[in-house]
Amino acid sequence: MSLEKFKVALQYLVPQHLISRFIGKIAASRNKFISQTFIRLFAKNYQIQLKDTQVQKFSEFASFNDFFTRALLPDARPIADTExxxxxxxxxxxxxxxxxxxxxxxxxxxxxxxxxxxxxxxxxxxxxxxxxxxxxxxxxxxxxxxxxxxxxxxxxxxxxxxxxxxxxxxxxxxxxxxxxxxxxxxxxxxxxxxxxxxxxxxxxxxxxxxxxxxxxxxxxxxxxxxxxxxxxxxxxxxxxxxxxxxxxxxxxxxxxxxxxxxxxxxxxxxxxxxxxxxxxxxxx
The missing domain is CATH 2.70.70 (Glucose Permease (Domain IIA))
Structure with a gap:
């Protein structure tokens, strides 16, 4: 079995909903230490910048969810004339x-x-x-x-x-x-x-x-x-x-x-x- 197939096979075994809901609790937490720790680790790992978002500082997000669903600046994504x-x-x-x-x-x-x-x-x-x-x-x-x-x-x-x-x-x-x-x-x-x-x-x-x-x-x-x-x-x-x-x-x-x-x-x-x-x- 290849490594890719092995990783996929593991997903059949783990409690998918339980893990997801647990992560959801962490993501919704407004505890400053928890939220800022996860925000900064995530941003560093995925090289996320805030240049086109309404909030310009990671420290201003109250929770990881607020950071993850961050709003864009009004003109950041122009809408094409195509149908x-x-x-x-x-x-x-x-x-x-x-x-x-x-x-x-x-x-x-x-x-x-x-x-x-x-x-x-x-x-x-x-x-x-x-x-x-x-x-x-x-x-x-x-x-x-x-x-x-x-x-x-x-x-x-x-x-x-x-x-x-x-x-x-x-x-x-x-x-x-x-x-x-x-x-x-x-x-x-x-x-x-x-x-x-x-x-x-x-x-x-x-x-x-x-x-x-x-x-x-x-x-x-x-x-x-x-x-x-x-x-x-x-x-x-x-x-x-x-x-x-x-x-x-x-x-x-x-x-x-x-x-x-x-x-x-x-x-x-x-x-x-x-x-x-x-x-x-x-x-x-």
Whole structure:
């Protein structure tokens, strides 16, 4: 067994949720010694600078979570004029067509679109044979998620699951990774049809939250739960506006209906992207 496979195998054995929730308690601590120790160790290890953030000194963050979800300066990430922009800073793991209900994860690994979106075939149907993009957020990236285009929220689904790491090694070795991990599925009506924006949890991701509902994970319960939004209570979120955040980082999966958008030819697997960068254009 290779070292990579051994490290992945260990993830099946450790108490993923217990470890993640424990780390979450530390990350939320406002004890100055605890927070500043972890902030400075993390910043040094990942070479993080604060030149484009609203808070310019590490000592001014009250907790590790405040540091990790730090806000950018207003003009730090210009929003491109293209119809669809990147919702995050990160690296494109994969992008391309959805083959019926199958999404490509890595060589030898596909996963179910239906399972990714919570297991309801009717909800997944609009995206069959559509297109997708998977973007990985490294620990050093900005960890707020913004809208790739303007949309009205239609539903949100919390899907319980595992908390495997979502780095490249795990992506290459865990079947159906993104449809197995804990996640929050947000479906929006847009001028390009329905868009699914899936926030995927991972090992030591202490929580996922949205701007309209607050903290979604960790939840109480072990079954999927759906929030429906009607015309009167559905938030409309503008392109480039913040819609959520990870408290410790993970992955975003975007899905669009068939014949709705076309990805920028310059972007492919392993491409680095920044929030607001042109990602795709409309085909309608």
């Amino acid at each position: 669809i922009v990147s919702p995050v800073d990160g690296e494109v793991s994969q992008l391309g067509p959805i083959d019926g209900d199958a999404i490509f994860q890595a060589k030898g690994h596909n996963y179910s679109l239906t399972q990714l979106l919570g297991g309801d075939e009717e909800n997944a149907q609009p995206f069959h044979n559509g297109v997708f993009s998977t973007i990985y957020l490294s620990p050093s990236d900005y960890h707020r998620i913004h809208m790739p285009c303007t949309g009205k929220l239609k539903r949100m689904v919390y899907v319980p699951g595992k908390l495997f790491s979502v780095n490249q090694a795990t992506t290459r070795n865990v079947d159906g990774l993104f449809a197995r991990n804990e996640r929050v599925v947000c479906v929006f009506d847009t001028e390009y049809g329905e868009m699914a924006l899936v926030l995927v949890g991972a090992m030591i991701v202490a929580s996922i939250e949205t701007t309209w509902a607050g903290v979604i994970t960790p939840p109480a319960g072990k079954r999927p739960f759906t929030w429906h939004y009607n015309h009167d209570n559905a938030p409309v979120i503008e392109k480039g506006q913040e819609m959520g955040r990870f408290k410790l980082g993970s992955t975003v999966v975007l899905a669009f209906e068939p014949d709705a958008i076309e990805f920028d030819a310059a972007i492919g697997a392993a491409s680095k992207v920044t929030l607001g960068q042109a990602l795709a254009s409309s085909t309608k």
